Amino acid sequence: MKIVEVRASVHVFDTVLPLVGKPAGDSVRIICEIETDSGHTGIGMASRFLPHAVAAAVTRHLGPAVMGADPRDLEAIHARLHTLVSERGQTIGINLSALSCIDLALWDLIGKHAGRTVAQLLGGHRDHAEAYCTFGFGAFDRDQLVAVARDLQAQGHQRFKMLVGVAKGGIREDAARVRHVRDALGDDVTLAIDANESLSLDDAMRLCAMLADQDIAWFEDPVHRNDPRDMGLLRRRTTIPLSAGQMDGHSDRFRAFIEHDAIDIFMPNSLYNGGLTETRRVAYLAQIYNRPLSDAGGGGIFSLHHVAGFRNGTLVESHLGVDQVERRIFVSVPHVQDGRMAVPDAPGFGVTLNRDAMRDTLRST
Template identity: 60%
Template sequence: MILPLVEKPAGDGLRVICEIETTDGHRGFGMSGRWMAHGVAAAIKNDLLPVIKDMDIRDIEAIHGRLWPEITPRGIRAGAGMTALSCLDMAIWDAVGRATGRTVAQMFGGARKKVPVYVTFGFGVYNEDQLVQLARELADQGFGCLKVLVGVAKGGVAEDARRVKIVRDAVGDRVSIALDANESLSFDQAVRLCKMLDDTDIAFFEDPVRGNDARELADLRRMGRIPVAIGQFDGYASRFREWIEAGAIDIVMANSMYNGGFTETRRVAALSQIYNLPLSDAGGGGLFSLHHVAGFRNGTMLEMHLGNARLERALFTNAPEPENGFLAVPDGPGIGLDLNRDLMRDSLIKEV
């Protein structure tokens, strides 16, 4: 990938890498998102690993049967515990893949070997000239969809709408444009923004309202006439069921870093297939989420967040690069990525 000329925000926040090793020498690793890293690391080390240390990594359901009571004895799914479960679960799937010689995408079903990428690039720190420059560069590199952040402009949704429209004018009809509010807008603000962009041909609106309230999302779908995409942080299967039953969702966006791991994403994928909904990715899952988008037959697009993509290039010695707007699943088994252990040693935080 040719890096854009405009300086991009770097991925920030601490990350937890959880690496496991079986008694017969198979290893696997998972990675957390960038919130509550110390709590996540402590939960994995002190609460989760001790209860499964004697188990066979292939017994995924039995493993989760032991882990769930440690995470959420009364059914509430949130916080560092869920992120810890996600990180550990991905490490287990990686180890199983490496032991069997199959990628996680193949274990999910192997629907395709490469997937189209949409790029999250429209950060609030960019002025309008920078947005235009970067949008054109990314379009020229073959990316078919660009995502602009909204709810970030000092001038409110009117300025958000103007920023989106200048991107549309810059790339014309050759590229799809999506929005992401990161749950920052009120329902009224989201409705106003949709009306302002009624003639702009928006591909989808991700996390448009605070708390992703199912009732408000359903109303927004009807009033705003823009497809709604949700699921970055609380995208576990029962939450998706609520959104689907409320008529609140068009695109299922799972993120294995937060929802309980690859195991939960498999459940989400089955649910999305039952309801004939497309399965995508959002929220910095990047090269991990590549596997469910490629693995399941209703997989669509993979997010490439420019800040997180920079982190992935530094952290993994063999991170794949997009070509003509597509990203291929790595050839190696499991997640297919190799850790840059020199970088890990240099950046290690010892307090856990």
């Protein structure tokens, strides 16, 4: 099995939040397809930042470097690619996103060639993952938050995540919004919060104190740039578990979190960190340090496989915006049923591109 073609394209999707009709966040995807002489096509993806630059990096630099390679030779391929994306230091930014595109497509190819899902290739711990839903956007007022959450409950969701650092009234209003949802939904639901790296250490500490009695399942990306030193200080001041890894969740980053005793839950995202090969390294590091492995940040169908595949995998994210994108970009995707998401039966990542949607959403350079 040899690689014969690599292509990448940029696509923009419309997403809408219920009740308010505003956009539901991230709507840009860079889609990579790698074809082999055996007739298989692997699908990879990256998201959001400088998409045309990422697509160009894939087609003009990384793609030519893997031509003729066997997709199963991951170490040999990464040895070749890493000299292109960074000859020294830690690869970041566009370079990592482009590497993510290539690497995810390789894993899809390996699974299709073997007739196994990617979750099975990673160890096959389960054929599903428990799910949580990111719904608590700043565009909703307090009562709208409750209305949306109750509708999601009717659809089978049992775990919820709200954004903080978004309220016009500052962290006091953030805390009031969380309390309002907790009071309405009761103590039986799982409720987490996410600051998207928007808070100072002081504000994060104060917010944790305000919500200490609300049984918060985790606090994600709590402080500016997720500074490991600040997160370590915050973790020593609160009983709320801390999580991170969405945007820069490569193994060196998690090593820094561990060294500063800064994190409870590992949340790598293969669309940003260099791909599933890097996420696998993170997963093993999480196992070594007895930390749970979860998902955040729009990884969607791709992240489902690492959460299901590893025995320390816990929760996969369902996101009001990401779900809309994936339902358009793929012919079919798994839905949350009774609080869990099943791994598709088909090999690889188990999804097929919707060619009509690919054409309609294409954005040229």
